[in-house]
Amino acid sequence: MKSVLEASLIACLLAFGAGCSSADDSADTQTNSSQPPSSQGPGFEAPAGDGTSALLSQSLTAPPTGTSNPCAAASCLTGTSCEVVDGQAVCTPLEPSGPFCGGFAGIACPGSGTCVDAPGDGCDPENGGADCGGICECNIRALCVRGSVFDSSPEVCACVPREPEPDACSRVRCRAGTHCEVVNDRATCAPDAPNPCAAVLCPAPSSCDVVDGQAVCTPIEPPNPCAAVLCPAPSSCDVVDGQAVCTPIAPSGPFCGGFAGIACPGSGTCADVPGDGCDPENGGADCGGACTCLIRALCIRGLVFDPSPEVCACVPREPDPCAAVRCRGGTHCEVVDDGAICAPDEPVNPCAAVLCPAPSTCDVVDGKAVCTPIEPSGPFCGGIAAFRCPGAGSCVDNPNDDCDPERGGADCGGICECNIRALCIEGFVFDPSAEVCACVPAGGGSGPMCSADAE
Numbered sequence: 001m002k003s004v005l006e007a008s009l010i011a012c013l014l015a016f017g018a019g020c021s022s023a024d025d026s027a028d029t030q031t032n033s034s035q036p037p038s039s040q041g042p043g044f045e046a047p048a049g050d051g052t053s054a055l056l057s058q059s060l061t062a063p064p065t066g067t068s069n070p071c072a073a074a075s076c077l078t079g080t081s082c083e084v085v086d087g088q089a090v091c092t093p094l095e096p097s098g099p100f101c102g103g104f105a106g107i108a109c110p111g112s113g114t115c116v117d118a119p120g121d122g123c124d125p126e127n128g129g130a131d132c133g134g135i136c137e138c139n140i141r142a143l144c145v146r147g148s149v150f151d152s153s154p155e156v157c158a159c160v161p162r163e164p165e166p167d168a169c170s171r172v173r174c175r176a177g178t179h180c181e182v183v184n185d186r187a188t189c190a191p192d193a194p195n196p197c198a199a200v201l202c203p204a205p206s207s208c209d210v211v212d213g214q215a216v217c218t219p220i221e222p223p224n225p226c227a228a229v230l231c232p233a234p235s236s237c238d239v240v241d242g243q244a245v246c247t248p249i250a251p252s253g254p255f256c257g258g259f260a261g262i263a264c265p266g267s268g269t270c271a272d273v274p275g276d277g278c279d280p281e282n283g284g285a286d287c288g289g290a291c292t293c294l295i296r297a298l299c300i301r302g303l304v305f306d307p308s309p310e311v312c313a314c315v316p317r318e319p320d321p322c323a324a325v326r327c328r329g330g331t332h333c334e335v336v337d338d339g340a341i342c343a344p345d346e347p348v349n350p351c352a353a354v355l356c357p358a359p360s361t362c363d364v365v366d367g368k369a370v371c372t373p374i375e376p377s378g379p380f381c382g383g384i385a386a387f388r389c390p391g392a393g394s395c396v397d398n399p400n401d402d403c404d405p406e407r408g409g410a411d412c413g414g415i416c417e418c419n420i421r422a423l424c425i426e427g428f429v430f431d432p433s434a435e436v437c438a439c440v441p442a443g444g445g446s447g448p449m450c451s452a453d454a455e
Contacts, residue, residue: 117132303316
């Protein structure tokens with residue numbers, strides 16, 4: 001009986017690689033009925049000195065091999081994925097995820113998307129389905145201009161503006177006397193630095209400036225008297241003792257006229273020189289003059305007009321050194337010391353292709369366009385306490401807070417603006433700052449005038 005068991009185990013060992021995991025059932029039955037209980041079960045050991053039995057014992061106690069993934073040897077078609085169902089590899093169609101396209105209305109895909117057939121919809125465009133609907137896919141990867149990034153989702157499939165980095169202070173509202181600062185990527189409300197000019201009223205015409213932390217009244221430069229004066233030709237306006245004076249311009253052209261009647265070159269005109277003591281209109285028949293060029297002529301091709309008093313005529317056009325030079329991309333031709341050189345082009349401003357939402361401005365940071373919110377500068381107004389603006393100021397919505405009065409925000413806070421320019425009575429001037437927006441005393445003296453409540 002022992003030989004029958006050994007023969008069965010030898011056959012199992014030889015077929016172990018083919019998946020044999022047990023001996024013949026009939027041999028097991030005979031063995032179980034003939035062997036004593038002590039030779040079976042987990043404590044079974046082969047008799048000493050029997051090499052075949054020892055080998056068989058090692059084969060019986062060997063751990064079973066690990067089961068492999070059935071999908072490892074499966075190759076599913078495009079548009080499907082492999083899944084393990086009840087230990088078997090099954091190719092399951094992928095659900096379409098792009099927008100609907102095609103159909104009877106011929107709906108196009110957004111951007112540069114491509115309309116492909118939707119598997120499993122019961123309509124095949126290759127088998128008579130002329131009006132089959134499909135789904136959009138984005139099968140391209142495009143290069144975008146600076147400031148834009150490609151969105152490869154089927155719903156877009158196009159270049160879109162690059163979103164600016166979120167500002168930690170954009171959703172923070174600090175109370176009066178503080179402002180928001182970003183510290184370690186977190187928004188904190190820091191106290192405002194006091195403005196020394198807040199308690200100083202400078203006399204007109206002057207303005208208050210902060211110099212080394214101190215309020216300084218700086219005189220405002222008076223307007224140029226020549227701005228409202230039009231001097232006759234040939235003269236120019238000069239400011240003499242605060243007054244506009246028209247000073248004749250001495251001709252600088254070549255000498256002409258005189259006793260010899262010297263003519264001007266080209267089409268130049270001989271004009272009298274003022275202040276030379278000789279006036280042709282008062283008996284000075286042989287007065288000398290200076291040549292001027294008072295015309296601008298059109299020349300034939302290849303010639304250009306030289307308006308200098310020494311020429312005043314059409315002359316041959318000088319050859320352009322860059323005419324025969326072709327620079328490579330990113331460079332352009334420039335004339336330096338009468339020679340042509342290829343100089344690098346000016347870098348393109350990244351903000352040229354970016355449109356920032358209001359109220360923000362575009363700044364170039366590390367070569368990239370960044371939309372920076374414009375911080376409101378006026379005093380706080382409105383709110384649940386309905387704070388009023390000083391003077392004739394107007395309370396407008398703060399675009400950087402989370403409260404919109406047009407969307408149910410009845411108690412939204414705002415900022416003050418001064419949108420008027422008023423005429424004041426004598427002795428007063430209008431202060432258009434958002435903190436005042438009213439007529440204030442003009443004041444006098446050379447030093448700063450403190451406000452009434454300053455100590």
